Amino acid sequence: MKKATTIRKKLYVFLSILFPILITQLGLYSMNFLDTTMSGHVNPNDLAGVAIGSSLWVPVYTGLSGILLAVTPIVAQLIGANKKNEVPNIVIQGIYIGIVISILVIIIGYFTLDPILNNMGLDYPVQKIAKGYLIALSFGIFPLFFYAVIRCFVDALSFTKVTMFITLTSLPINFLLNYLFIFGKWGVPQLGGVGAGVASALTYWCIALIAIIIVIKQVPFKNFNLFSTFYKISFQIWFDLLKIGVPIGLAIFFETSIFAAVTLFMSQYNTITIASHQAAMNFASFLYMLPLSISMALTIVVGQEVGARQYNAARQYSRIGITMALLLSIISATFIYLFRHEVASIYTTDSRVLSLTKDFLIYAIFFQLSDAIAAPIQGTLRGYKDVNVTFFMALVSYWVIGLPLGYILAQYTELSAFGYWVGLIAGLAAGAIGLAVRLRMIQNNTPLTSD
Template sequence: MNLADFFTHSKSLLKLTYPILIAQLIQNMMGFVDIVMAGRVSATDLAAVAVANSIWLPLILTISGLIMALAAITSQLSGAQKYNQVIEKTYQTAWIALAMGLALIAIYYLLTPLLLPLVTLEANLGALMFDYLAYIVWGAPCYCLYLVLRNYSEGLSYTKPTMIISIVGLLVNIPANYIFIYGKLGMPALGGAGCGLATALVYCSMFISMLIYCFYSKVLKQADLFSAFYWPVWREIKDILSLGVPIALSLLFEVSLFAIVAIILVPFGAQVIASHQVALNFTGLIFMVPLSIAMATTIKVGYAVGNNNFKQAKDYTRYSVILGLVLACFTALITVVFRTQIAGIYSTEIPVIELAASLMLLASVYQFSDTIQVISAGVLRGYQDTKSILYITLVSYWGVGLSVGLILGITDWFVPKMGPYGFWIGFIVGLTVAAILLAWRLKVIQQRIKNGEFSLNDEHQRIPLN
């Protein structure tokens, strides 16, 4: 490895990565603020926010994955200097996003009358949960359109707006929570449901702020969204969906895996579930580091591919993985050394702290395979090879990871049942399989490029032959 090249590529990657990372952490912080402020009202309000979020987040993350395809498309077109097509693809993605946002509103109002009688939660908790969803769902169209503008900007290699707008969102979130949760400035006190209204306002403020930024930004004028207008074109939308749906489903598989494990662990008791959630929450924060590198790598690789510079794309692939592993060494070390203190931030119960600390030891192991798999997936998005990510994550997470977790966690087939430890070993195995298969697929793509097996589709976007 050439150290000079490594530092050059790492500097370029980190310049794109740090605004994305800060934005991701701020979004997590907004969720933390919601939980804390709702919890100060009552445990019921806190539980309502938590349950509602467990429904809302998978939905909005799936849509986010769908729209994420735009960054890969835009980066390739930008590399090819096809800025008119960047504008057109952004508009087509915006139509998809608007449809998804409106669909969430329609689904809520169609399904709520059917689901409400079936909910077995205590009356006040169920009512607060549905009220929360009733408020937040109205912010969905704005948030989906914000994601379009975010991926448009990031695809053009401008990630700072993402960071700036997330700060705007946080500045709106805290006072809005205060007003609507506790009933200030003449507003009714909505309790935990007020978090939903506050979040809807955050979504609207982020979209409007991003729209204003795009209108006045000089750096985005090369692909000026306000210089043209495009109505929906089904052929274009179909192409975007063919890239975005696999990304969306891959995210859904990952999110749902961790959610289903939490449900399976319910019979083991509240302390086990709490320990699992503590370890999961902290490792989720750590995961923001390789995820942000992966998103930056998608942009770099996509730009290089669009510019026909396949050597540069390969270089960014290699150095992004190395950079990710170097940072994983630091995050794993922090996890191992300070695991007890970190668990103590979340809970004061000794059994919860001890079990969470033990699970964090296992988490420090899978940070390495997690880094490789998420960055490899980011590179494959840059090559616009997203279907392979879908198949590999389905097999690795659900086929291998969950199976191993179930066998070790709740059966005595090979060893006495290990409870939560078995499932976390399953996470390690599943993520390791994903890392191996995604790296293998990446090698196949790069070998095809070397052999000249690379084609152009009708829109002149670079895509790998399947």
């Protein structure tokens, strides 16, 4: 990362790192977006089935891949401290952890998937599609976690354009595979929502293969010789990674799982409500890629500055990121309000689903401000390797405040299904306030340095 001595130069450096991350995140999320939208054009049952499957898979994946995010601040601080020789072993140990996680997910899923789906009270077609979608997706778990580690390594070096290239290359592959397996084209059997899982799994293998070629062949990654030396399992490095990664993963899991829990609670309503809720949530989550990308960029720049003991620069980058996220949230909220009919029509042509999705999107507007504060601060704190308090705040704000409040409003007021969304908004707001206080404490306890 280039050293910047003025706010204007720091803004340029930050944007040069942020923009590729944003494109990458939008691209990765587009796979889930394509799964949902393309399945919805087959049948409402396929849309609902993929919605339920995604609601179970997304918190598991994001939470466990969050553990692997520990690679980013550790490598970033090593680069900032000019300890590049220690980087390869960190990355390889991260891959080992990713392999173990993949095996555990498959084993646990084998024994728990049927009991979970059976107890949800779903219509049989929806349950069948959800199960098939998840089974198909499971064949792509290993390459997905492998790529997560490689991406953390590449991004920590500030070469975020590389992961952007990988993602943009994989998108047309995913679209084509979705087209083939969902709709049954060119002699391929029509699998509906299950085909979306097949397409995603195959795409994950393509992403992993492209990443391997790049880190082996391209400068500066090949200079680290990641795969030329055999590294034994180091439980000390595993401990260092897990000490940072587990709180990150748990914080992400608590945040994403509350959305999944709400979707599962929605199973008490009819298929139209489930499909409408998922469509609106899918789009709100798509817009969340903006503050999330800023968060990931802040982890990189703050991590490198903290590693170099340039604490004043770390403060300045955090202000740049949070301000930018707030401005973008205002734009996002305005867009949702003005174009909610057009957004809803992306997901469905069913008039009942379309009308209800528009109502859910009104509530999605209020997600924007809280996300714009919370996500960048989380990224900044990760750059400082401060993760334990963030995990605790996520638990309290989402599961102690957000979900119980949403349940009460949904069950005992006229808000009905919308009550869960009000609870989510309250949880997000509480988390944003707590994180802001924590960041202020951390920065007040670090010395100012001249750049």
